Amino acid sequence: MNNNSLRMGAALVAAILGMALAAPAMADVVGxxxxxxxxxxxxxxxxxxxxLTNDGDEERKLLKITSPVSDxxxxxxSSVDAQGVARMWPVGFLKLAPGESVQFEPNALHVMFTDLKTAFKAGDKVPxxxxxxxxxxxxxxxxxxRPLVPEASAADHGNHKH
Ligand SMILES: [Cu+2]
Known part of the structure; x- marks a missing residue:
């Protein structure tokens, strides 16, 4: 290999990398x-x-969820059984089928922040x-x-033990 072909090789690699990096972001999951x-x-x-809504035509898996307010x-x-006892368990990951929409809500699927670095106050916006x-x-x-309301704690957390 002479210098020229080396340079051409490097240029080709750069072009391929450039194409990969320039691939459009698939913004087909919307929160x-x-x-x-x-x-x-x-x-x-x-x-x-x-x-969360998957507007694309491929299944999408939620890999990671983070926030600066908590590590x-x-x-x-969570769900409430026939005896009125609330239970809660971790969900490892979440998959969205094409066209699927998943609603997080009290007494159901929710995001849990533990070990908060800062209190949440009504009117705040948390990323x-x-x-x-x-x-x-x-x-x-x-x-x-939203503001904390007296009955919210039970609805949100149930008998939550971490
Ligand atoms: Cu929880």
Whole structure:
């Protein structure tokens, strides 16, 4: 290989890399209607709700969920049984089929912030950063913090034990 072919090889590699990097981001998963609840004094946990919709034609898997307000952001599901006892368990990952929309809500699927770095106050906007497979970059959904209401804690958390 002489210098010229080396240079051409390097140029070709750069072109291929450039094409990969320039591939359009597939913005086919959309997050909307994000909200949360103000935290009680001293509380180290908070909840988050939103709607995720897969507008694309491929299944998308939620790989990672993070937020600057907490180092521990996980997905939970909760339900209330026939005896009125609320239970909650972690959900490892979430898949969205093409066209599928998933609604997070109290007593069902929710985002759980644990070990909060800062209290949530009504009117705050909390960023939730979601990374789906097939996306080069994560995207952010803002959660609008609603006031804490007396009955909310039970509805949001049930008998939540971490
Ligand atoms: Cu939870």
């Amino acid at each position: 909307s209607a994000g909200w949360s609840r103000a935290t009680a004094p001293g509380a180290k946990e908070a909840v988050g709700y939103l709607v 521990a952001v996980t997905l939970h599901r 939730l950063i979601l990374q789906f497979d097939g996306f080069e970059k994560p995207f952010t959904v803002m959660l609008e913090v």
